Amino acid sequence: xxxxxxxxxxxxxxxxxxxxxxxxxxxxxxxxxxxxxxxxxxxxxxxxxxxxxxxxxxxxxxxxxxxxxxxxxxxxxxxxxxxxxxxxxxxxxxxxxxxxxxxxxxxxxxxxxxxxxxxxxxxxxxxxxxxxxxxxxxxxxxxxxxxxxxxxxxxxxxxxxxxxxxxxxxxxxxxxxxxxxxxxxxxxxxxxxxxxxxxxxxxxxxxxxxxxxxxxxxxxxxxxxxxxxxxxxxxxxxxxxxxxxxxxxxxxxxxxxxxxxxxxxxxxxxxxxxxxxxxxxxxxxxxxxxxxxxxxxxx
Numbered sequence: 001x002x003x004x005x006x007x008x009x010x011x012x013x014x015x016x017x018x019x020x021x022x023x024x025x026x027x028x029x030x031x032x033x034x035x036x037x038x039x040x041x042x043x044x045x046x047x048x049x050x051x052x053x054x055x056x057x058x059x060x061x062x063x064x065x066x067x068x069x070x071x072x073x074x075x076x077x078x079x080x081x082x083x084x085x086x087x088x089x090x091x092x093x094x095x096x097x098x099x100x101x102x103x104x105x106x107x108x109x110x111x112x113x114x115x116x117x118x119x120x121x122x123x124x125x126x127x128x129x130x131x132x133x134x135x136x137x138x139x140x141x142x143x144x145x146x147x148x149x150x151x152x153x154x155x156x157x158x159x160x161x162x163x164x165x166x167x168x169x170x171x172x173x174x175x176x177x178x179x180x181x182x183x184x185x186x187x188x189x190x191x192x193x194x195x196x197x198x199x200x201x202x203x204x205x206x207x208x209x210x211x212x213x214x215x216x217x218x219x220x221x222x223x224x225x226x227x228x229x230x231x232x233x234x235x236x237x238x239x240x241x242x243x244x245x246x247x248x249x250x251x252x253x254x255x256x257x258x259x260x261x262x263x264x265x266x267x268x269x270x271x272x273x274x275x276x277x278x279x280x281x282x283x284x285x286x287x288x289x290x291x292x293x294x295x296x297x298x299x
Contacts (some may be wrong), residue, residue: 001054002033003057004035004037004058005055006012007056010266010268011056013269014266017274018054019032021287021288024285026228028292035059035060035141036126039068049272050077050292050295051077052077053065053066054109058088062088062089063084066299067081073297076299077238077239078291079239079240083234083235083263084264087234090128090260094107095259097230098233100229101234102230102258103258105167106167107121109162110162112163117148118150120281123141123142123144124127125141125165125168127152127163127165129160129164132294137157154296164247166263170243171248172245172281173189173191173243174223174244174245174246175241175243176242177241177242177277178227178231178236179215181228181284183209183225184277185276186212186215187210187276188210189210190209190214192205192207195249210281213283222256226256228234230242230258230261236261237294238294240263241261243258244256266284
């Protein structure tokens with residue numbers, strides 16, 4: 001848990017929640033590791049039976065940690081090297097998902113400085129880093145904005161030089177988790193702020209989670225089908241979470257678009273996957289146990 005990405009604080013909370021859940025089970029000896037650059041040496045000294053990976057962002061979500069664990073021969077949870085690396089790069093993931101039959105938004109990948117010069121799409125549109133999570137570095141450019149956000153040109157920008165510019169899809173924010181080979185329920189996320197940003201995701205009261213999502217049975221089932229399809233298309237293992245936008249002004253299921261697949265979804269007290277698991281009759285302790293027992297190599 002922890003690490004040095006922009007999602008460090010969330011990862012620490014996820015790690016704390018999982019460690020406490022495993023402690024409550026009373027069947028594991030749990031070690032809490034705040035990951036630093038000496039993680040390989042730490043793991044060699046500790047010699048754990050397996051690693052429960054709740055690092056969000058780099059290096060835990062991009063295949064880096066997974067590759068190191070493969071070399072060290074330590075079984076680990078969640079997705080392997082390839083799926084983690086591909087899912088983390090939103091532009092590459094979109095190409096794979098589209099080829100696999102999962103609907104995704106259009107858009108272009110450019111440098112952040114290029115995105116700051118002029119509107120590359122008709123507003124409203126979204127600008128997001130290609131390899132970050134938790135909505136860090138994301139901007140929604142509205143119709144009344146004369147030019148793109150100039151924050152993209154800041155010298156202290158830390159979210160990478162390439163950004164994805166996508167059309168803004170109106171409607172509902174939906175998400176569905178996959179555990180093993182089963183899609184769980186579908187949540188509609190209703191932010192209490194302007195949109196589902198970092199604060200809405202993690203601050204208590206930042207958003208309302210409607211479970212089951214108040215959509216038609218067809219749309220609900222299609223989100224479950226697409227979450228499982230996306231999980232398999234990217235080669236994910238263990239637990240993943242797929243986020244959608246649903247334009248409910250379009251009849252049928254044609255308004256659903258997959259935004260991204262999270263291979264290391266949050267496990268905090270406000271996170272979506274624990275809530276979806278509980279709705280499916282899986283207490284948080286059992287979810288943590290399942291992730292530990294599912295750990296393996298060659299994922």
